[in-house]
Amino acid sequence: xxxxxxxxxxxxxxxxxxxxxxxxxxxxxxxxxxxxxxxxxxxxxxxxxxxxxxxxxxxxxxxxxxxxxxxxxx
Numbered sequence: 137x138x139x140x141x142x143x144x145x146x147x148x149x150x151x152x153x154x155x156x157x158x159x160x161x162x163x164x165x166x167x168x169x170x171x172x173x174x175x176x177x178x179x180x181x182x183x184x185x186x187x188x189x190x191x192x193x194x195x196x197x198x199x200x201x202x203x204x205x206x207x208x209x210x
Contacts, residue, residue: 138152
């Protein structure tokens with residue numbers, strides 16, 4: 137199981153986001169009306185890259201969810 141990744145801004149290896157121990161809004165934010173997840177911290181950026189959270193398939197799904205009013209979450 138992957139627990140660390142490199143932050144592409146700092147070049148440092150950091151622990152990935154832990155949803156039971158950390159607040160989502162401290163590390164991530166929605167951009168482009170909910171189409172893209174942006175990393176606010178090293179942890180957020182590394183997690184987005186490691187989990188490919190903005191890959192083309194996910195972005196296309198989000199486009200459809202936005203069109204139907206299901207996304208972004210509040």
